[in-house]
Each structure stands twice: as C-alpha cells, then as structure tokens.
Amino acid sequence: MSSLGVEIKESPISEAEFAAMQEFVSDYLAASVNNETEGGRMRWYPWHSAEYRYNHILNVVALATKIARREGADVDVTRVAAVFHDVAKLSAEQDAHAAVGADIARQFLTSRAEYPPSFVEAVCGAIEDHSYSGDLDELSLEARCLVEADLLDKIGAHGTVLLFLRMGYESRSHLDSGEVTERVLERGKDVKARVASDTADGIAHQRLERVQWFREWLGAEIAGLDDPRDADDDADSAGNSKDADDAGSRATGTR
Ligand SMILES: [Fe+2]
Ligand SMILES: [Fe+2]
Numbered sequence: 001m002s003s004l005g006v007e008i009k010e011s012p013i014s015e016a017e018f019a020a021m022q023e024f025v026s027d028y029l030a031a032s033v034n035n036e037t038e039g040g041r042m043r044w045y046p047w048h049s050a051e052y053r054y055n056h057i058l059n060v061v062a063l064a065t066k067i068a069r070r071e072g073a074d075v076d077v078t079r080v081a082a083v084f085h086d087v088a089k090l091s092a093e094q095d096a097h098a099a100v101g102a103d104i105a106r107q108f109l110t111s112r113a114e115y116p117p118s119f120v121e122a123v124c125g126a127i128e129d130h131s132y133s134g135d136l137d138e139l140s141l142e143a144r145c146l147v148e149a150d151l152l153d154k155i156g157a158h159g160t161v162l163l164f165l166r167m168g169y170e171s172r173s174h175l176d177s178g179e180v181t182e183r184v185l186e187r188g189k190d191v192k193a194r195v196a197s198d199t200a201d202g203i204a205h206q207r208l209e210r211v212q213w214f215r216e217w218l219g220a221e222i223a224g225l226d227d228p229r230d231a232d233d234d235a236d237s238a239g240n241s242k243d244a245d246d247a248g249s250r251a252t253g254t255r
Pocket of ligand 2: 056060085086150
C-alpha cells in the first residue's frame with residue numbers, strides 16, 4: 001500500500017502527548033473543585049472528588065484500551081476519548097458534561113498539535129456520545145468501547161467498595177453490607193445485559209463472579225446476614241433498586 005503513496009495511519013499519539021493529556025485532565029478536575037463555591041454537589045461522596053474522578057478516568061482508559069484492541073477499534077481514538085470523557089464532570093451539569101467535555105477536548109487537541117481533523121472529530125464524537133443511554137450498536141465502535149468501559153468501572157470489586165463507602169457516609173452499619181452487595185450484583189447484571197462486545201461481556205462476567213463470591217463470603221462470616229446459597233428463593237426480592245450512587249440525585253452519578 002505504501003508504494004502507492006497511500007498514507008499509512010501511524011499512531012498519532014506519542015506517550016509524551018498522552019501523558020500531557022492526562023495531566024491536563026487531572027489539573028482541570030482539581031481546578032473545578034477548587035473553583036467551586038459552596039453548595040451544589042455533595043463533595044463528601046467519594047465519587048464527587050477530583051481524586052475519584054481522575055482515578056475513574058484511568059480505569060476507563062485501561063478498560064477501553066483493552067476492549068478497543070480486542071474488538072478492532074481505533075485504539076488511539078478510544079483512549080484519547082477515554083482520558084477526556086469526564087473532564088467536565090465536576091464543572092458542568094450532568095446532562096451537559098459529555099458535550100462540554102467534547103468541546104474541551106477539541107480545544108486541547110486543535111491547539112496543541114496538528115492532529116488529523118478526522119481523528120479529532122472521532123475523539124470528540126465518542127466523548128459526546130458516552131452518556132448515550134440507548135442501544136450501543138447505534139454508536140461508533142470507539143464510542144461503544146468507551147461506554148462499555150465506563151459501565152464496567154461501576155461494577156465488580158471496585159463498585160462494591162464504592163457502595164460500602166457510601167454506606168459509611170450514610171451512617172449505615174455493616175449489617176447492610178449483604179443488601180448493598182446484592183445491589184452491586186444487580187447493577188453488574190444490568191451492565192452485562194447492556195454491553196455489546198464479547199470482550200466487555202467477558203469482563204462483566206468476571207466482575208459479577210467476584211461480587212457473587214464476596215456476597216457468599218459475607219453471608220458465611222457475618223451473623224445476621226443470609227448466606228445467599230441458602231436463600232435462592234429470596235434472590236428475586238433483593239436488588240431491585242436503581243443505581244445506589246444515583247439515588248436521590250441523578251446529576252451525581254458516576255458516568
Ligand atoms: Fe461521564
Ligand atoms: Fe465516566
């Protein structure tokens with residue numbers, strides 16, 4: 001192909017460039033919190049801090065990159081979209097954070113280097129689409145990888161820890177841990193049902209299994225918690241609640 005003069009698409013993003021993007025996003029999130037006047041968001045929830053949000057972004061970058069590689073998506077488009085996807089999460093309203101994040105990314109990408117316009121548009125399109133709640137098959141492959149990664153970071157061991165932290169903030173006791181873990185399981189099942197790629201489905205399956213084990217261990221160790229292995233009949237009655245970290249405030253979810 002190269003002998004015909006067709007441009008071979010090399011990776012346009014060096015590691016140094018990617019590190020600069022990460023630093024920009026980290027600084028942007030920190031500044032969003034510092035600039036905030038009091039009121040508004042509940043900063044005491046762990047997922048409302050700049051540290052949580054940036055860590056979530058790193059998790060999403062890792063997951064999205066893995067999915068993109070295995071699913072044949074453009075890895076650079078996917079990972080750059082992932083690093084910027086929640087840059088506006090702490091400064092814009094929830095409903096607007098995807099579009100505002102796309103604008104911030106466009107501004108960064110067009111002012112720092114001569115990236116191909118098609119690359120910039122693919123990245124910004126994926127960022128804009130990342131909070132889409134419809135059928136994932138309607139999205140670009142790269143946007144789909146990003147949404148799947150974003151969903152997967154809410155489940156599994158990590159999702160369980162976040163809901164346990166929330167229990168503490170709400171002064172709930174460890175005796176609620178069984179019910180809360182079942183909520184994570186339900187969330188995991190919802191995510192597994194929604195993801196489209198085999199790779200994301202496999203990761204969801206693995207994370208569901210971890211939470212299932214943990215729920216069983218809790219039941220075996222804590223007096224007063226049912227061991228779910230003994231109570232299959234009750235399985236349908238638990239975990240009907242919506243995303244726990246979204247409860248009461250749609251604008252403060254983790255996506
Ligand atoms: Fe988001
Ligand atoms: Fe996110």
